[in-house]
Each structure stands twice: as structure tokens, then as C-alpha cells.
Amino acid sequence: EAQVTQNPRYLITVTGKKLTVTCSQNMNHEYMSWYRQDPGLGLRQIYYSMNVEVTDKGDVPEGYKVSRKEKRNFPLILESPSPNQTSLYFCASSRQVQETQYFGPGTRLLVL
Amino acid sequence: QKEVEQNSGPLSVPEGAIASLNCTYSDRGSQSFFWYRQYSGKSPELIMSIYSNGDKEDGRFTAQLNKASQYVSLLIRDSQPSDSATYLCAVNPSGNTGKLIFGQGTTLQVKP
Numbered sequence: 345e346a347q348v349t350q351n352p353r354y355l356i357t358v359t360g361k362k363l364t365v366t367c368s369q370n371m372n373h374e375y376m377s378w379y380r381q382d383p384g385l386g387l388r389q390i391y392y393s394m395n396v397e398v399t400d401k402g403d404v405p406e407g408y409k410v411s412r413k414e415k416r417n418f419p420l421i422l423e424s425p426s427p428n429q430t431s432l433y434f435c436a437s438s439r440q441v442q443e444t445q446y447f448g449p450g451t452r453l454l455v456l
Numbered sequence: 457q458k459e460v461e462q463n464s465g466p467l468s469v470p471e472g473a474i475a476s477l478n479c480t481y482s483d484r485g486s487q488s489f490f491w492y493r494q495y496s497g498k499s500p501e502l503i504m505s506i507y508s509n510g511d512k513e514d515g516r517f518t519a520q521l522n523k524a525s526q527y528v529s530l531l532i533r534d535s536q537p538s539d540s541a542t543y544l545c546a547v548n549p550s551g552n553t554g555k556l557i558f559g560q561g562t563t564l565q566v567k568p
Contacts, residue, residue: 375554384464386560387500387544394554402555434499441554442488442507447499 346371348448350435356454357425365420365451367435375438376418377402377445378410380431387434393418394441425455459483460547462559470567475532477543477562482526485550489521489528492544494561500544504530535566 348369357363369376377392379402389402393412407429409421418437422429432452436445460481469475477491488507492500504519506512506528512519518531528547532539545559 377554377556379558384560387546387558389556389558392554392556400554403557441548441556444502444505445490445500445556447501449499 346446348435348437348446350433350448350451352451353449354452356456358456359426360424363422363425363453365422365433365435365453367418367420367448368416369418369437369446370416371437371439371446372415373437373439373446374415375441375443375445376412377436377441378408378418378420379434379436380404380429381434381450382431390420390433392441425453427455429453430455459549459557460545460559462543462545462562464560465563466565467562468565468567469535471535471537473535473566475535475539475564475566477530477532477545477564478527479529479545479547479559480527481545481547481557483547483549484523484526486523486526486547487550488548489519490546490548490556491517491519491528491530492546492558494542494544496541503543532564535564537566537568540564540566 378390391410435448438445494500506519542561
């Protein structure tokens with residue numbers, strides 16, 4: 345089944361404790377992206393990757409890191425999480441940015 | 457001015473009516489436009505994409521794009537209670553960029 349998977353789905357952590365949210369797709373898509381969704385603010389793009397080893401900042405990259413060492417995986421790293429990073433995070437992939445993006449199930453993060 | 461703007465609603469229509477959802481964008485050179493639907497607690501899923509001026513129809517859904525006026529709309533004919541969701545407008549801005557900018561979404565309620 346073609347899909348985007350994210351892990352974990354739910355995470356409670358404390359300020360400053362490094363964490364990684366994994367994202368994997370099995371559709372051989374070139375493009376992958378991370379978003380956060382907050383009430384009243386909609387979906388905001390954190391980072392995106394047009395291809396392996398190519399990543400770029402979205403609108404809200406501060407406090408996040410990503411890597412794209414292989415086509416299928418695009419992990420999101422929070423080196424020192426803070427409470428303002430409490431949010432719902434979505435990973436998405438597509439063949440190209442101009443085409444349909446397929447979203448993962450979301451990761452709900454709470455930073456205490 | 458926000459780059460992509462939508463009325464947050466809620467927009468309430470009776471079952472069987474036409475629902476009209478609107479979106480304006482600020483980057484005149486934007487090339488690709490998308491409508492996503494998001495049910496509460498779920499991931500966004502693509503309804504329509506549109507790339508050139510005019511109308512594009514798919515079943516009960518019609519997307520309309522007017523680049524001169526910088527707006528894109530989504531019409532839902534014969535609205536059903538199952539159409540009740542948040543509708544997200546997304547725009548790929550000009551330049552060879554992987555950015556995708558979402559509006560904050562419009563909540564649609566279809567009342568039986």
C-alpha cells in the first residue's frame with residue numbers, strides 16, 4: 345500500500361530533550377516536506393526536500409533540522425525542544441512540488 | 457498581508473446546496489494551486505489541483521482560478537453532510553521553489 349508513515353504518532357517530552365520524528369514514504373517520491381499545524385494558523389511549512397541531499401527552509405524552520413540521506417526517509421529533528429514547538433506535525437511527499445502531496449497520519453507533540 | 461488568505465468560517469450550507477469557498481494569494485507569479493480537505497483529527501487529502509485560468513471540474517467539485525485577480529475558489533455542488541470538513545487552499549509561489557503555502561482553512565458545515 346502506497347503510504348507515508350510517521351513515528352511516533354504521539355510524543356510528550358520535556359524542554360531541551362532532543363527528539364527525532366521519522367517520516368518514510370514508499371512511493372519513490374522526489375519531494376518531501378514537513379509542516380506544523382496550529383489552531384488559527386493553518387499548516388506552515390518547516391522544511392522541504394526536492395531530492396536526496398537537497399533540503400531547504402520553509403516558513404518556520406527555526407528550532408528544527410532535517411536530513412535527506414536517502415529518498416524514502418526525511419526525519420525531523422528537534423535538537424532542544426521548547427514549549428512553543430508543541431504542535432501537530434505532518435510529513436508529506438509527492439513526485440514533484442507541483443503535484444499531489446500525500447500526507448502522513450501526523451505526530452502530536454507536547455513539550456513540557 | 458498574509459500570502460494565502462481564506463475566510464476561516466464556519467460556512468454553513470444546507471444539504472443539497474452549493475458551497476463556495478474562496479482563497480486569495482499575494483504572489484502574482486504563483487503557478488500551482490491546490491484544494492485539500494481535512495476532516496477533524498485526520499490528515500489533509502487532495503481534492504483538486506489547478507494550474508491555468510478558468511474552471512476545472514471533477515464530479516461535484518469545481519475549482520476556479522483567476523490569476524489576474526489572484527484568487528482561486530472551490531465550488532461544491534449538491535453538498536452532503538459528509539463534505540463537512542476544513543478546506544485548505546495551498547499555493548506554490550513563483551520561482552523554482554519547493555515552498556507550498558497554505559491558507560488557514562475554511563470550515564464547512566453541511567446541515568441535513
